[in-house]
Amino acid sequence: MTALEPPKGTGPLGRREARLAWGLLLPTITIVSLVVILPLLSIFWISFKPVGLADLRPPAPVVRESVRGRPEADGDAATLQYRLRNSSQDKPILGVTLTDEIPEGLTVGEIDPRCTLDGRTLFCDLGDWEGGQREEIEIPVVVSGAFLDAGVDLDDSPAGLTGRAENILTNLDFTLENFVRVFDGDEFWGVLWVTIFYTVFGTIGALVMGLFAAMLLDKSFRGQGILRGLYLFPYVAPVIAVAFTWVTLFDPFSGSANALLIQMGVTDGAINFFGERPLALIMVTVFEIWRYFPLSFLFILARMQSIPDDMYEAADMDGASPFQKFWYLSMPQLLGILSVLFLLRFIWTFNKFDDIFLLTGGNAGTRTLTVNVYEQAFAISNIGAGAAVAVVIFCCLLLFSFVFFKYISREEGL
Amino acid sequence: MTDTPTTDRPVGAAVRHGGLFATLQYGYVAGPLIGALWAVTMSVVTCVVVSFATGQGMAPGLLASLAVGAAAGFGALPADGRNAAARWGPTAAVAALAVLISLVWAPPVIPRDTTGTGTLIAAWALFLASTILPLPRILRGLPHGSATRHEFEAAVIRFLTGFGYIFFTAIVAIPFYVMVMTSLKNQQQLLQNPLDFTIDLSQGWGLFRSYRELFTDFNFGDYLFTSAVVSVATVILTLLFSVPGAYAVARLRFRGRAAFSRSILLIYMVPMIVLALPIYIAFSMTGLRNSIAGILMIYPVTTIPVALYMLQGYFRGLPAEVEEAGLMDGLSRLAVIWKITLPLSLPAMASVSLYVFMIAWNEFLLAFMLLDDPSKFTLTRGIASLNSSEVPRQHLMAGAVIATVPVMVLFLGLERFMTKGLTAGSVKG
Incomplete structure (x- = not known):
């Protein structure tokens, strides 16, 4: 008799279920790897490459074709001229060739030694080119009257060009220059400090404001629904709309905020809110708090409303004061959601790009790491350096998510 | 918070603080103090409201407001059986002090050069009414003499509540009002007096000239259409991918389920700018930039993780027994999803769709980086193109309103659905 044991491993049913599961997940996994994992890997690759914005268009030979010598009548001599150049000033192109159809009505004389003529097809082997190299091929021709009458446009049969240029993105040249540049000097530490300030105060501020707003609305009264809807506006509206509204509102010349402050006697002259250090950084942080307090408010309110009332009734019987009830009853209940919100918002504030980009463009001491990616890659046209900053961001993110999964994921079912 | 309440004390008994709190706990200290703070708040509110409503400047007077508030706070304390002299004497004394400060120093609402007499009277009326009328309510139950901790804190909380409503409503409503108001003005009005928040309704339809120009001269009709198409397509694509995925993660057992669940969250946290750079490079090389197809390849992927995460949470909450009954009756898994799970999760699908729509509609970074051709612009990209010195402010704000109204x-x-969707998975910003 065999011993009674639970079955080991997975049975056929289990295997079928797993197959189905992977089948259902396959489309998602495929597309997410294509658009997320692949770019993530490539950003590591690019960060070790000396790539500029201009290198995205690989060097290629360029040609201009023309008939010179002003032929006017049948039998006039003229020159068919090809002017070629390397589109890149510093990158070589290997094995450049040119292929073209000689138009009908041109009788070709002696041709350039680099070229051969097969029927009407001209083929020239132009060898390897240095960066910025220019070439000219001149072919003496005799023009027929038919050619002149037809008014042939040489661009109708564009010359074909080939050439192998080394693509800097795919070759095996690596450099640490990008990272040296990113970490070099005081700039990086400045950027890091701005990022930390923005992230820490933005997160904490939004949480505190959210908690305050949630306490205000944690009771039913007429108009509660309207207020709740209103308080969510900053989060729901498109960032571009609210950011430009803030810029308009705080404009140093025609902004209402400045006019109000001057009339109130708070300040004598107009304040350039988004253009002065360190005020600009404070303002973008305040904007972040303003825009994201609704989110924390919503989460905290949902949690507050799920706290059972009898706990507070018991506390009332025991004579607890309102602040005691808040501190000893509500806060412990809210601690879970607050810590989850803190970590998630911390990560998301750290990742924030649009807000600062739209408000200040990263000027006046508001350049965070994410804005620095854009700044390096597009403003300074150094894609490699931008990618290096992106790698730094990604490493920070890995660190945060490690903390997140270690301490928080058990809470609140996340 | 050293003295926690104990059960053997009778209900509502006084719990005393020490030190500073001991002084604060007397009604005749706490009342005027709260009143003074309330009056300062109201003086600022009055100045802001009057300035914006009339376009005439006005400044709050701190010292006089404090005095007026203290008097009002004193007067608002309950009678408590005191005689009229004990009650009104101090009130009158502090009020006299307030008048003195107003005359010698500055009144609680200080007129500026531009302020007219009518405006000034209105400001005074608003300030006095908003200071004096709510105070009895705020200080309700606070005795004149020694107050219990309960009574004292309740008064403080009522003050903070009133302050909070005003504060939050102001910070949310003012920017949105500015957005609408600016879009309805012309350049001259905007430069003339930035304080003036009034809208000249006598112009009738002329008010909306910025909007008309956006639609006729700036192709905003096309942008609106593109944005709508992109957002709806994103919602559909996202649901197509995430519903099967979410079901698999929520219901089916397979090796690597937990790891998959976590990697969804992890991908959800990757900042867009990190991905935008390689996507920009790839699209530049393959010619997908400036194409709606390219945008539609990227947008759903940014929303799939969050949709998957929200949906799997909901699917888990559905009773598995219903599905098992379906399986016993001979339905295949896919048929169970189609005929049982999906109809049951329509509310969740609505939440997810709304949330995804909102993300796609509001998306700015990718549209900004990948679209250069004005004929392919989405709405957000179109608004970004209005942000130049050549385009007047009111057009920019009109664009902002056009983008905001549909989401709102x-x-x-x-x-x-929206609130549910936001709380279910939206940690993304």
Whole structure:
């Protein structure tokens, strides 16, 4: 008799279920790897490459074709001229060739030694080119009257060009220059400090404001629904709309905020809110708090409303004061959601790009790491350096998510 | 908070603080103090409201406001059986002090050069009414003499509540009002007096000239259409991918389920700018930049993780027994999803769709980086192109209003789903 044991491993049913599961997940996994994992890997690759914005268009030979010598009548001599150049000033192109159809009505004389003529097809082997190299091929021709009458446009049969240029993105040249540049000097530490300030105060501020707003609305009264809807506006509206509204509102010349402050006697002259250090950084942080307090408010309110009332009734019987009830009853209940919100918002504030980009463009001491990616890659046209900053961001993110999964994921079912 | 309440004390008994709190706990200290703070708040509110409503400047006077508030706070304390002299004497004394400060120093609402007499009278009326009328309510139950901790804190909380409503409503409403108001003005009005928040309704339809120009000269009709198409397509694509995925993660057992669940969250946290750079490079090389198809390849992927995460949470909450009954009756898994799970999760699908729509509609970074051709612009990209010195401010704000209104309408109309959607998975910003 065999011993009674639970079955080991997975049975056929289990295997079928797993197959189905992977089948259902396959489309998602495929597309997410294509658009997320692949770019993530490539950003590591690019960060070790000396790539500029201009290198995205690989060097290629360029040609201009023309008939010179002003032929006017049948039998006039003229020159068919090809002017070629390397589109890149510093990158070589290997094995450049040119292929073209000689138009009908041109009788070709002696041709350039680099070229051969097969029927009407001209083929020239132009060898390897240095960066910025220019070439000219001149072919003496005799023009027929038919050619002149037809008014042939040489661009109708564009010359074909080939050439192998080394693509800097795919070759095996690596450099640490990008990272040296990113970490070099005081700039990086400045950027890091701005990022930390923005992230820490933005997160904490939004949480505190959210908690305050949630306490205000944690009771039913007429108009509660309207207020709740209103308080969510900053989060729901498109960032571009609210950011430009803030810029308009705080404009140093025609902004209402400045006019109000001057009339109130708070300040004598107009304040350039988004253009002065360190005020600009404070303002973008305040904007972040303003825009994201609704989110924390919503989460905290949902949690507050799920706290059972009898706990507070018991506390009332025991004579607890309102602040005691808040501190000893509500806060412990809210601690879970607050810590989850803190970590998630911390990560998301750290990742924030649009807000600062739209408000200040990263000027006046508001350049965070994410804005620095854009700044390096597009403003300074150094894609490699931008990618290096992106790698730094990604490493920070890995660190945060490690903390997140270690301490928080058990809470609140996340 | 050293003295926690104990059960053997009778209900509502006084719990005393020490030190500073001991002084604060007397009604005749706490009342005027709260009143003074309330009056300062109201003086600032009055100045802001009057300035914006009339366009005439006005400044709050701190010292006089404090005095007026203290007097009002004193007067608002309950009678408590005191005689009229004990009650009104101090009130009158502090009020006299307030008048003195107003005359010698500055009144609680200080007129500026531009302020007219009518405006000034209105400001005074508003300030006095908003200071004096709510105070009895705020200080309700606070005795004149020694107050219990309960009574004292209740008064403080009522003050903070009133302050909070005003504060939050102001910070949310003012920017949105500025957005609408600016879009309805012309350049001259805007430069003339930035304080003036009034809208000249006598112009009738002329008010909306910025909007008309956006639609006729700036192709905003096309942008609106593109944005709508992109957002709806994103919602559909996202649901197509995430519903099967979410079901698999929520219901089916397979090796690597937990790891998969976590990697969804992890991908959800990757900042867009990190991905945008390689996507920009790849699209530049393959010619997908400036194409709606390219945008539609990227947008759903940014929303799939969050949709998957929200949906799997909901699927888990559905009773598995219903599905098992379906399986016993001979339905295949896919048929169970189609005929049982999906109809049951329509509310969740609505929430997810709304949320995804909102993300796609509001998306700015990718549209900004990948679209250069004005004929392919989405709405957000179109607004970004208005942000130049050549385009007047009111056009920019009109664009902002056009982008905001559809989301707001959807949001207010379907607030129930939206709120649920936001709380279910939206940690993304």
